[in-house]
Amino acid sequence: MIDFVAPTIDWAAVSPVLVVLAAGVLGVLLEALVPARARRSVQLVLTLGALAGALVAVALLWGRVQEAALSVVGGSYLLTPFGLGVQAVVVVCALLGVLVVADRPGGQDAFAPTAAAVPGSTYEEQARRAGLEQTEVYPLVLFATGGMMLFPATDDLVMLFIALEVLSLPLYVLCATARRRRLLSQEAAAKYFLLGSFASALLIFGVALLYGFAGSVRLGAIAEALAGQGASPLAGMDVLALAGVLLVVAGLLFKVGAAPFHAWTPDVYTGAPTPVTGFMAACTKAAAVGALVRFLFTLAEGMDAGTRHGVEVVLWTVALLTMVVGTVVGVVQTDIKRVLAYSSIAHAGFVLVALVGFSETGAAAVLFYLLAYGLATVGAFAVVTVVRERLTTPVPDAEHGAASAASDTLLGEATHLAQWAGVGRKAPWLTAAFALFLLSMAGIPLTAGFIAKFGAFSAAVDAGAWPLAVAGVVASAVAVFFYVRVIVLMVLTPPADELVPDGGAPDGGAPEAAGTDAGPDAGAAAHAVGGGAPTGTLTAAPAATRTVVTVVTTPGPAALVVALCAAGVLLLGLLPASVLDLAGQAAKFVP
């Protein structure tokens, strides 16, 4: 009989992922054990602690991984400096994202009391009155983060697939949990789920083809088979390999949100609870781009000139298309979350520009870009969470009863652009921070975005892809228009609600709610966001009731996040040297 040989596992190398996933499991247990009142604070401490711990683990591993890539469980988990760099970006953005998730402007968080209740039902109303909270969002965020950290740290296509699912499934659920506009939220979840599972089916079929071609699911072995080495009986069938590579790339590009796989992005970003949108926009993109870099850079080593050229042509096309779609369609959007969604599509295009050429400078530029983009995005969505609609009733009337004895009720987010007019006068500091994020996304000098874009485009020029870099610069110039439009609106235009006395909106930036207290949840159902449709059936409120746009300026975690992100964006813009050095170290031996 053969003795059992225990595998040697380098626990230190897996520690960042392990801490996050273990905390997620623990969080699910705590849901069952901790009394409801204490649950939120316990979960919050656990989540923040785990993410901080993961960040520390990443920092401790940084020096070690520079010497040689750490291979665990026979290479299934392969931690390269680049993978660790992406993990660092993901953890930093997730930490900020969780703080926004924990924010409770007006005493309510952004999540439904019970996401399973039918919107507008008595059960939901009871849950809301009882003050229930869906604290499961914290473990879900942790699981998603764990998947994202695993995503760029594996050379094994099966692990890639598993990581993809581990990061996607919690996000599908999180998308469906918004407190307000619940139908939109559920719809976003359904769209994300159907398209996401379609994309992962494409990816796994690509993996099957690559496995058939090379007889292995390790990227290194596949690269060798592509180079004509290896003993696979199907090694000559390049069609198989090309189809496999394209399918896997399609699956990854879907997660990146690049055209033509971007269709889900605007809808899902709009429908999902805003804190989740911020988290998802920053972290998913970082993880998916990281995985794409690992996949393409490793396989490019084995490709002959013809195949490599073919893959580069695909990348060029996708990058161009993504930049064009993101900027051109973004210009005509009227909803702030959709504007940010199209901006995120455009950014996917800019990141892909840096990838072309498969060079070390490209990989370093990608890392810096992901960090700069992530900070600005989490910050911008945090600002969106505090710009709210408020229902004010000058004289509390009998019709409302005791429920609205307080003369005003805080409603959902004011996401229509017209409602953002004059926000600058209500909250100057917040507006300044938001303007900073937008300018960074536009790539204005002295912000992180400028350095990031400069790095990305110069990497493309180094790789001989100067037309792509020129296209990127032009697209950035067009994008400046729609970022500056928002800033001008916030600072220079007088607020619309000072002029309009009634709940009926002047411009389709309709208040989402009827006058009743249950309005925010039930009324939102029938209201199309940014559709320009006046909510005729819903404005049954007394004429005295009006909806105004307010900015919740009470200090909370979201305000902290805005401050931190603004500081980060400025710091990366003014003193980028140290972070650029780190990014350079991380890209030392790509992938």
Add this chain to the structure above:
Amino acid sequence: MPITNYLVLAGILFAIGATTVMLRRNAIVVFMGVELMLNATNLAFVTFARIHGDLTGQVLAFFVMVVAAAEVVVGLAIIVTIFRTRRSASVDDVNLLKG
């Protein structure tokens, strides 16, 4: 019978699944299309495992099954929630977000 026939069958099933996802309107049917794609993948994995004479492909098929099960749990939950609200599982009715 040559073993490539199985691969052709896997390809056909995958194509049928992908077509279903893109053409059908009912969320449940769309989802069945995705499942068909995943199972076509399983067939391809197992066939390739036979060609290469190693077990990796068979193990992978199990992984895909587990993931497909997890996807069913999450996906059906979302679809059922929508159905309970709107009494319809058509993806055409789900169009508050125009995009």
